[in-house]
Amino acid sequence: MKWILLVLLFLSFSVKSQTLHAIMVSDVEDPKLGGVSLRDEETILQILKSAESGTGLELKTYYHNRASFTAKAVRETLSQMRVGAKDVVFFYYTGLGFYPDANSQFPTFKLKESFMQRLPVGKPPPSLDEVGDILQQRGVRLNVVMADCRNTTASFSDYPGPIPDEDVRNVFWKKLFLGSCGLVKIASAKEGQKVWGDGRPSGSMYIFLFNKAFEELLESGFDGIRQATWPQFLKKTETHPKTLDMDFFSFDPNDYKQTPLFEIKACTASQRRNNPIRFLSAFYDSGACFRGALCLWP
Numbered sequence: 001m002k003w004i005l006l007v008l009l010f011l012s013f014s015v016k017s018q019t020l021h022a023i024m025v026s027d028v029e030d031p032k033l034g035g036v037s038l039r040d041e042e043t044i045l046q047i048l049k050s051a052e053s054g055t056g057l058e059l060k061t062y063y064h065n066r067a068s069f070t071a072k073a074v075r076e077t078l079s080q081m082r083v084g085a086k087d088v089v090f091f092y093y094t095g096l097g098f099y100p101d102a103n104s105q106f107p108t109f110k111l112k113e114s115f116m117q118r119l120p121v122g123k124p125p126p127s128l129d130e131v132g133d134i135l136q137q138r139g140v141r142l143n144v145v146m147a148d149c150r151n152t153t154a155s156f157s158d159y160p161g162p163i164p165d166e167d168v169r170n171v172f173w174k175k176l177f178l179g180s181c182g183l184v185k186i187a188s189a190k191e192g193q194k195v196w197g198d199g200r201p202s203g204s205m206y207i208f209l210f211n212k213a214f215e216e217l218l219e220s221g222f223d224g225i226r227q228a229t230w231p232q233f234l235k236k237t238e239t240h241p242k243t244l245d246m247d248f249f250s251f252d253p254n255d256y257k258q259t260p261l262f263e264i265k266a267c268t269a270s271q272r273r274n275n276p277i278r279f280l281s282a283f284y285d286s287g288a289c290f291r292g293a294l295c296l297w298p
Contacts, residue, residue, distance in 0.1 A: 019087045020057040020177065022048050025064040025074055025109070027095030037094040039203030040148060043211050044092050050214075054173025057088060069095075070112045071125045078134045085274045088142045088177055089135050093128070094204070097149025099191040104129050105261055106187050107149045132185050136265070141274040142177065144230075146186040148204050149195060169218055175228045181267040181275050184230045189258045196258055206237070206260055213237045234262045 022045065026037045045061070052059040062077050064070075083089065097107035108127040128147045135143040188206035189195045197204035213236035217228060238260055267275070 017086075018057050018084065020048060020052055020055070020059045021081060021083060021087060021089045022059060022061045023064070023074075023077055023081075023089065023091045024061060025069065025091070025093040025095070025111075027069060027110075028065045029069070030095065033095070033197075036197045036203050040094045040197075040207040041092070043203060043207050044090075044146075047211060047214060048090060050169065051173045051177050054170040055177050057177065071109075071123070074109075074111065074126055074131075075134075078131060079138075083138055083140050085139055085141060085270065087140050089138075089140050089144070091131050091135065091143070091145040093131075093147040093149070094207075095149065097147060100124070101127065101129075105191065106185060106263075107147050107191070109147070109149070128185060128187060132183050132265075136183050136268070139270055141181045141267075141271045142184075143182075144184040144186070146188075148188040148206055172218055172228050176230065176233065179275070180230060181271040183265040184234075185263040185265075186234065187261045190261060193258050196256055205256070206258065209239055210237050213239070231262075231264055234260075 024041050024045070026041045028034045028038050028041075030037065048059055051057065062081065064074050064077065078091075093109055096110035098110060100108055104127065106128040109125055111125050113125070128145055132143065132145045135145065188204065195204065195206070197206075197208075213233060216236065217233065
């Protein structure tokens with residue numbers, strides 16, 4: 001029992017020196033969709049703050065909006081921010097997007113352009129694929145990159161859920177953010193699909209479902225923790241709104257046709273070495289679990 005307590009103490013100490021980098025790229029100036037982007041950014045940040053509280057990672061946020069909503073500024077942050085091998089990076093883009101690459105199912109971002117970018121010889125704007133590639137080259141343990149690109153609006157209402165047990169919350173965040181490595185790439189819709197949301201407090205429908213998937217897993221206690229892997233969690237974000245237990249929608253849920261995409265790339269050898277809880281795998285595989293401690297299941 002002593003060695004377990006020592007290992008958990010060492011884990012708690014070592015995690016404090018690790019950082020959860022949040023890169024928020026938001027088109028808050030769009031006259032129709034700026035309010036949606038602002039609301040969605042706030043929702044994602046609340047999720048990441050909960051992850052910070054539940055894991056001991058230190059949250060560091062980089063904002064790109066208004067004057068810094070440019071390809072140059074975003075690429076500089078991606079390539080120049082100071083990261084450690086055991087850190088986690090969460091990249092989030094909310095704004096307009098398009099699909100110039102027929103070989104990719106993930107979007108390219110519609111950022112503010114400079115005069116040089118408008119020229120035929122100018123560098124194209126960054127895409128979700130490019131962001132994932134840059135971050136993977138930085139050698140960070142876990143990269144999560146998400147794009148919620150939209151070009152249309154609809155309406156829906158918000159649904160507050162109960163606050164789950166704090167011990168379960170912490171185990172959930174540790175499993176998802178400390179027990180994972182590699183690259184997670186997310187787009188809120190397929191090419192050519194409408195992206196639903198509104199400018200009222202609700203925001204984007206996908207971010208609403210993304211947040212609700214977190215809430216549902218947390219509310220389901222340790223049964224939810226068993227499902228707390230990125231693939232299983234992202235499958236829950238594909239829930240159709242007509243299946244949700246909500247009093248009303250301000251649009252017909254049957255009209256909602258939006259298919260999110262995600263792609264997961266396995267850990268590299270160096271990312272696997274920098275997984276802060278890899279040395280506890282044998283203990284977790286045994287199925288043992290202590291209240292308030294980190295518990296993993298295969």
